[in-house]
Amino acid sequence: MPLGRPSPSTDAWWYAPGTLIVATPDLARRVLAGGTGAFGVPQVFSPRTSATVVRETRSVRTDRNTAARPTMSGEWIDARTPQLVEAIDRYLDEHPLPRRWTVLPTLYDLTTALATRLCLGVFSPQWQETARLLRAATPGAMAAGAPVFGRARQRRAFDTQAQRVTEGIGHLLKQRRACPAPAADSLLDHLVTTAPRDGDPDGRAESVHLETLWLTLYTAQTAPAMATGWLLHLLARHPGNQATLRKEAVHPDSQTAASRLSRTRQATDEALRLYPPTWLLGRTVHRATEVAGHRLAPGDDVRIAVQLIQRDARYYPEPDRFLPERWAPGGTATDAPKNAYLPFGAGTHFCRGTAWVYALTGLTVTALLRRYAFTAPRHPAVRPRRSGHLEPTGLTLLCQPLPRASTPPHHQVTGCRNAHVS
Template sequence: MPEIFADTVQAPVVSTSQTSRGERNSALRATMSGPWLRERAADLAGRAEAYLDEHPLPERWEVLPTVLDMTTALATYLCLGAHSETLLDTSRRLRAATPDALAHGPRRFARRSNAAGRFENEARRTGDCIRTLLQDVPAATDGAPRDVLGHLVHGDGAPSGWRDDERVEALWLLLYTAQTAPALCTAWLLYLLAGHPEIQDEVRGEALRSSPGDSCTGSTSMLRHSTQESLRMFPPTWLLGRVARQPVEIAGHRLSPGEQVRVAVQLIHRDPREFPAPDTFNPARWSTQSSATRPPLDAFLPFGAGPMFCKGTTWVYALASISTTAILRRYRLTGLRAPRPRPRSAAHLEPTGLVLRCRPADH
């Protein structure tokens, strides 16, 4: 079946491609959701714990900067493994250079020449570094690649028909997209758990009883349900953009090729017809024990749907779970009496003014 819509986001690193974007996305999705991710869970959990050793949380904690930096470090490690330290500062600069103008379309982005120029320079710098790494990627000694870089070059599913520039584009997109969504998911989740201490205690208890692999991939735990509910209430990608590739009619509206469609995900997620009491944080709505009343999956769109379904979905759940459990193992979180954080609709749905109170979990 031909694709009716195309994505509106393109990587600025590669201008030509021999492989269709759908084929590349399918290959990357298979790589990113493979069993190797669960096998690396203990390693990732250890890195999250080491990060908190180096960056202990203050009693009055501004949440977003910490979780952004933590997930950037974890995502870069998943992408590049032993080479991650080489590109960690580059990844941080790329994230910091991402301008808010990206949320408002290419015309407004182009008018902000300084922001656009800075972003493009960092994008090229990152692509050049990845291209250099691809020239000398040793195979894992046991034959099993341990990061996306190794999988793209030596893995069983390594796309032999891809050129190096296609591999550069794939890794660039992962480094660019795999940082922000897990961080925002973690930040909003911690905010909601801070306001619901009984659920926070249950998630903490699971974290203390479970192995890192269980917390990373468990589908029936309170942590998983809380993460889903957080993604419903505050989806990082709150507005999806698609471009019609062929004439199509939707709800009586005719679209011509080239016309854009915007899907307001947050409005769908707050529709009481699909989600009763939509403004209430209720992880139980995702429980398999209440499958008769579970929300329909076609109304849950934090990662899009169809051929452009986000290839990093597994990573968002894994990195958010690992970051959240590492923090809750050490700290008990409560909200402050200061004004609640306000969602800021920029390129992503960001919490502004999110400050929590941290105390040792054993107190």
């Protein structure tokens, strides 16, 4: 039984001394709701260098969320759909898929290009390389909510990369600030154009901007690639659903506004239910409290078993089946209790990037379905890697190219913001 659940009807149990697992929507709500002050987010990850990890404060988190807020909306991402579609098409033109396709490296590459575009406004190889460095350096720092910064070698490697990325982003911020008429096109542009005009005496705005760019650039190229991988894994095994999504993919709406992909959205919700990249949510106990009869002391950990909750037959009939239609209006998923669906968390720390997730996942999958039919090979099977994230490691698919409809001309990025990039 995963996570050592003693029996299917046990809702809270000790995984190890000091670590309680909870696996019902009600208990999840209690832990995630905040307000009581009993639980806090663990200090697992903060950008820039390992030394800043312990310094992250609630107010920095809030400032980051506030700074980025307008760019996290559905409208903001919809307005960029044509550019994203072009970027994906360009990538797939330049990198046609082999008949036997190892999925994850391509998806990471692609989401890196898209995240770089959305965050920094640039497509240049130099910046994609910087973003890649960030992705390569960070997983160790995030492993399963357990700080690995005790390990000196890992810490040094992370710090070296982190410094390069920080300097690079700092340089871009400076260049952008010097631009006479910034176009509000990327997260970077947004931060620069909304920065206080009366200076930044204590350097706080600079720090918040750097961290916002750092974290968003990292987040937008990792979990969305995993979610897309899981969705493709499921579609390859469900040709009927694949055909339904392909119909939506060839509709012109799919290339003008990500939010119009309703069937793709339902399939994504179902993939996130079966394979939530954040399969465990963590909280640290700040004040002595009690959960489901278990006493918790300050410093104890509580983990919410997201994947167990989302595959529990009490909340989802036929919980292990891929049934995107359960998310249609009036579908069975609408009867599930509120906190039975937690791929993006809940409460105070609910994910701010959901509009980006549905856009990146939806547009990538639709672009792929316009070009290829996917089937699953018998071997090798995908091996879910449950470290910090639930990742479809080893996912391989068979790709059959389809006759192509016309591709829109590639978008020409022009203007001041790109004057400096290759």
